[in-house]
Amino acid sequence: MDSYPSEKDLLVALDRCDDLIRACGSGRLSFADFQAEYNDFYWSFALDGHESDQAGQAMLARYASRIAPHQTVAETILAKICSDTDAAHESYRAAGHFGSTEAVARLKLVAECLPGGEA
Structure with missing residues (x-):
């Protein structure tokens, strides 16, 4: 039985998704487009x-x-994201949720740790 994913598919997908993180973290890709493509x-x-x-x-x-x-x-960004409208409510923030601006800031930090460096 073949493994899922194949090694080639995994590496291509990792490279593509690393690039998406970099693009969103640098502001070249909107967070909404990042979510759709990621x-x-x-x-x-x-x-x-x-x-x-x-x-x-x-x-x-x-x-x-x-x-x-x-x-x-x-686990720390997509699991915690909420709408920008909801992010304005204290109850959402108190529960650890945040909007797209914070999500992009966190993606930028992740991008800095990816192979090849900065966003």
Whole structure:
């Protein structure tokens, strides 16, 4: 059985999504366009390994440092984003949610840690 994703597909997707993070963090891509193109990459590509066989798990482990920033995006940015309207409400902020401006600022920090450097 072939692993999901294939190594080639994984590397192409990582490069593409690294570029999306850089583009949004630098202001070259709107946050709305980032969300549409990024498409919950970490989860949609099953980078947590839940769909991988033993070979796939080994491949994901080899690229763990490349995958880690995308886990950060999934768990600390996309999981916390809310509409800009809702972000103005104290109850949302108190629950740890934030709007697109904060999301872009956080993406910029992630971009600085990607291979190849800054946003």
